[in-house]
Amino acid sequence: MDKGSGHGDSPNPPKKLGIFLQDACLDHRYIRNRDTSNIVERPQRIRAVKIGISAALACMESLAQPSEPASVARPKAEESTEPDDLAAALSRMAIASKPRVELSLNLSIQVRKSTAALDLLNHSAVKFVHGDIGEDVYLESLKTWARDSGDKVEVGQSEIPEGLPQGDLYLCPGSINAIQGALATVCEAVDTVIKATKPSPNGLATVTEAIDETAAPRAFVAIRPPGHHCGEDTPSGFCFVNNVVVGAAHAHLQHGVNRVVILDIDLHHGNGTQSLIWQINEETYRRSVEAEYSGDTKQGLQVYYGSVHDILSYPCEDGKPDLVQAASVSIHGPHGQHIENVHLQPYESLEQFWDVVYTGPYSRLLAKAGEFLDSTGGPGEDVLVFISCGFDACEHEYPSMSRHQRKVPVSFYHQFARDACAFADKYAKGRLVSVLEGGYSDRALTSGAMAHVCGLAGVDGIKEEWWSLDNLMKVEKATKKKGRGGRQSLTANGAAEPWVQRTAEIFSILDEGSQYTVPSSSSQSSIAPSSDRTLRERKKNHNYAEVEEEWPPKRKGGRKSGGAALPKPAPATSSEEDGGSSIKPKAGGEIGAAKKLPKIILHVRPPVDRDSK
Template sequence: MDDKPDNLLAASTRIYLQEACLRHQFIRSKDTSNIVERPERLRAINIGIAAAVSRLESARKNSSGHVKNESYHDELAESLGKIDISGPSAKSATPQNVPVELIKSSASVDLLHNPAVKFIHGDIEGDVYLENLIKWAAESKDKIATTGTEIPEGFPQGDLYCNGTQSLTWQINEESYRQRLEDSFRDPTNSAQTKPGLQMFYGSLHDILSYPCEEGKLDLVQAASVSIHGPHGQYVENIHLQPYNSEEEFWSELYEKKYKSVFKKAEEFVRETAQQDNHSAGDDVIVFISCGFDASEHEYPSMSRHGRKVPTSFYHRFARDAVTFAEAFAKGRLVSVLEGGYSDRALISGVMAHICGLTGGESSKAIGEDVMQEWWNVENLTKLEKATKKRRGGRASLQAAPTAQEPWLERTLEIFSSIDSTPPPAHAVPVAPALLMSLRDRTKKPADNPVATDKNKPGKKAAAPKAAKEVTVLKQLSDISSGSESDAGVVGGQQSVPNLPAPTGKKLPRVVLKLGPRP
């Protein structure tokens, strides 16, 4: 391990964890077995993060590294704000000898005054929808229980409040293209001197048979199939996922010949727009990618009905290629955002592979592609799931874990217990079990009259003894239920209990109990 290059130690990858999100819980029902969009899925993300860091540490265990806890002046770091990775709970989460920083954040964004929100939505003054977002969030607890909402007509209730990325890209490029044409019309000789507007390239790998195109609606299918590069100032590339029969076929036929072309189109965009704006390619470029783990080979079958999947190693390779592209054309500026995924195994394995890919190609060369792929194979994923399985009464902890663990598993649990602040599930107050039978006395009868009346007949509500006599009644009932059919009269298709002999001393009210059919 000592012969690995030292540049692996550069803390080039920062993972931002928003602790407030971990407190979100699905509360509509205790049974979440059929609920795929659970906020608690973030726990699986943290498991994947912990496992990736643990594996990278073990591969570099004989080297020395550092972790920084400093503030950055760039807009991204400032928006996350309030860094807190110190304290006893975060001590074991500090990555050792790996190019990764874990940053816990409690930042918030003012939606009404944020420049990015205003840029996308324009002038929001007087926009009832946007201005009411904060109010709706505060009132959501009450709104969930009612039928009416204040969401404007035409907006879905609780889903898809924001336009998709492709829609935003088209809108931004359209405006920048319009400004360029207007400037050129005013002074054709000065168009190159005008400060260019923002331009975006949007590339996507997706399943054209799944949501929102599953019903085959023309406009949605067309939008998910757009491929345009330059005309009208638009740069969009959509690539449809295809089925495969083996990993060899996936890498040689699909990834190399089809999926990887999204980076080629992005490179053409950077070079062409740089030439238009008369500056060096990459001076003003930043790369954003999103992790759609719902395409994982480990996703629920119900959420991957059309067989458009990718192997787990895809998330490692794609992230590695994205880093290579960012280093070449964006001075290494790359932001990866969690997007989708439903099963815990899909999330755990995808996050592991993705983080290892984000550490860069040097890590892959130093550690070895084959070694990395073993980290997220089914056998090791099973061990990881077993070690981090939620115990009754709360999340996994070092004390609850078995003492004999592989070193990487032990380290994974240490890191996970430090970064995971998921609240334990609320425990219901135990309720004392009800008595087998509880009889209530509704009528007053003479104490010396043991003869049955109309009210004691089957089909009527029977009188009950006092609580002190209940044991006697139940004991006799058990004797009756084990007897033959002749021991009980049958009235109206139901068995009725014969007269119970009154004990000596105090007389009991006559009790008639209805029994169900004999099993």
């Protein structure tokens, strides 16, 4: 298999790619103490992804070799513009904020620094996924936990309620801003890809790439915190809401998308996503059966979930039967369920990986997704593809994260993106949204993002050597900060290769104004007026104020969840095992003795020397 150029020469030009960044996501920070050396889910993850994006753009630009640089100014709608000039202007890549980076006229890529925001308590898709009957108990509790987090930590208490996993969850006052910004940016990306391909009633495109610079049928959304471990009301594994499932619900409620494919390539099983789509499919199936007697023709949402993951890692690391069973489910059709779980396999050579593993078991993700769509109507306007894109299976991930040797080469993220795009072209009019999940070492994030963006861009001539270890080290050196508050070095002793210098130039603009160690100055989004909301049928209210007594609360009424698809959250990890630090409360505090607060490590510790292995 040709891993570099993917599918080879394409008969059609590559579709436009939108890359979405959101600085609000940097507001989610660990505050239990100042020692963050063991915190792997950190704001700096986004910086590493931006470096990978910048390197991808610089390398793809070098393929085009334009005769002259693109103009900075965009043509305005009211200006008279010659057709040739307009076509050139619409083909250039721009960062949708000042200052702007211009790339080759042959690259159809746009980077957006999104400022989108929503209110957890007043958004139909969020309510559809995480709401409750009559009252948003979990969502309201989440906002309260974040609001009170500073006060809790100040007196030596954990900001995460007892009964929830203390070892892989944390909050701060800015976390809600980050969570809401992440969700809003995913929804913005969904709007963008739908807008790019939405037909008019007469069958002609009303908005297409050819006439609208903002339209892009493919998107990569670099956000945090991740989401695929969060169920309806069970946060875990760094996740408090499910970004991808909310995006799917938004597409369903706002754009009439009734069939969604979710392809999860994170190292860890997306137990939260599977739990949610099981419930969604269960309800849609029930309504379809009832419709035979009621005559109701309204279509519900159907979701296929396909995941390739390490069965030996979180959340299955302890071998709990319900979690292992859930991560091994393969069901296609019965009870309205469409789920395929594939376990990562070790490999001894790249030839074995590509010729045996990738074309063998890993190919089932897309094959079963195709069967799902073929059995439910085939290609159509109502189809959308998501990638839950974690880079923690990357060969450059921390050894402590991938200690079971279930890894993939960096080129996997390029090839899978190419294959997923071809799948979306066949079934979903090209609509595809890739959303960042895990990935924790800087090198894994940078290399994975670089390869993945190249794959999504669909540019021919991509070279696997671009993300070689030597080139990654050059990029890391060129973008390394010079101490606290210092600017990154744009060249290595003034002699960096042109593509490396270009990478640093693009990154300096993508990263301008981003703050990773202090709270963002951005204010909380204002609360929108009340509106009609669409809710799935679900259980009655839970009293999260009493979570210390029982977590999760007993389900009362509503749909009864069952089977391996809906495991209970793992119990809180021991603060002793997590290396928690002792914090003494101030005078007058609620605790009479010093108490250890747990570290957030998800069973891993980044090595002191990240390049040693």
